[in-house]
Amino acid sequence: MNYQDLFIFLKVVERGSFVGASALLDLPTSTVSRKVMQLEKEVGYRLMHRSARKLVLTEAGEKFFNRCQPLYNELEHTAVQLNDELADPAGLLRVTAPVSLTNELLGEWFFQFMERFPRIQLDLMLVNRNVDLVEEGVDVAFRIGDIRLQNWISRPLMESTFSLCASEDYLLRRGMPQHPDELYQHTLIVPRRISVWHFDGPNGQKAHIDCTARLKIDELKLAARAAEEGLGIVNLPDYVLTEALEEGRLKRLMPDWRSESREVHLLYQERRYIPGKVRVFIEFIMARFDMLK
Structure with a gap:
């Protein structure tokens, strides 16, 4: 079905004449009449009786109009709502x-x-x-x-890149690890959901450290603060560590080994x-x- 022809038919009925629909739709009256005739041919029923004075719907036309008009009104309402939402979402x-x-x-x-x-x-x-x-x-x-x-x-x-870090105080007391395997000899502060640390070495080596945590914690900023207090080594996202590293409260460890990013x-x-x-x-x-x- 040509839905443009259906739309024109509905407007003809609503306006009560081809002339009224023509003015509303900014179409020639002859085009409006022809479109309605095309719709009648497509549905296989005469939808209206035409006379010089007025339009009268046939029984089929009245049923057709009563069924289709609410659907088109709902469609127009939905289109307006969608346009409003896109223009000013809420x-x-x-x-x-x-x-x-x-x-x-x-x-x-x-x-x-x-x-x-x-x-x-x-x-x-x-x-x-x-x-x-x-x-x-x-x-x-x-x-x-x-x-x-x-x-x-x-x-x-x-x-999200990660850095292995500790405070100067911790490193003075416990020493500077040079290889991931040495982390097993250190005190680790471990995020609850990242209990295995992965590292890539300078020559393509890989190391995986299954951490035993002295402090397991669910909030990364607090883990960084614990490391600043000298409580252990952390391996945290750089977006958490930026300020502490810039201000020297934490130092990066093992520069030849890169923590796996996420x-x-x-x-x-x-x-x-x-x-x-x-x-x-x-x-x-x-x-x-x-x-x-």
């Missing part, structure tokens, strides 16, 4: 992200996003564990490391239509990460 946006990544990097961007889109309410779930995204009703998630989720689109944001991802549900609030959030965050590169 609604509740539920986002989950790791605590330290938010504190050190994402938090300021979240605040800027709220200023840019005042009709969007942001519901932040900051946790250092992988929550059930569907059960929690999450729209957008930030995750670090390997992603194994079906029906979710994963967009890489950045490579990818930061942005996730959202795979679907045909992405809600406006989700779309603008993704675009906003991706643009901020692009500026870091």
Whole structure:
């Protein structure tokens, strides 16, 4: 069915004449009449009786109009709502992200996003564990490391590099490790979800240290503070360590060995239509990460 012809038929009935519909649609009256005739030919029924004075719907035309008009009205209403949403997105946006990544990097961007889109309410779930995204009703998630989720689109944001660090006080007391295997003789401060440390050596060697922690901790910034206090060695993302390294409160160890990095991802549900609030959030965050590169 030609839906443009159907639309013209509905407007003819609503306006009560071909002339009225012609003025509304900015089409010649002859074109409006021809389109209605084409629709009648397509559906196989005469839809209206034409006379010089007025239009009268046939029984088939009346039933056809009564069925189709609510559908078209709903379609127009939906189109207006969608246009409004795209122009000025609104609604509740539920986002989950790791605590330290938010504190050190994402938090300021979240605040800027709220200023840019005042009709969007942001519901932040900051946790250092992988929550059930569907059960929690999450729209957008930030995750670090390997992603194994079906029906979710994963967009890489950045490579999170790590540094092995300790305080000057700790190194004076315990010595400077030169090889990953020597870490077994040291006191380690270990994030709860990163209990195995991976290193790449200068000649392609690889080392994997299954950490025995004196302090196991779920918040990375607090782990860095513990290392600054001389309580042990940490292997943490550089976005957590930047200030402490620049100010000399921590020192990088084993420069010939590189800690394995982890990818930061942005996730959202795979679907045909992405809600406006989700779309603008993704675009906003991706643009901020692009500026870091």
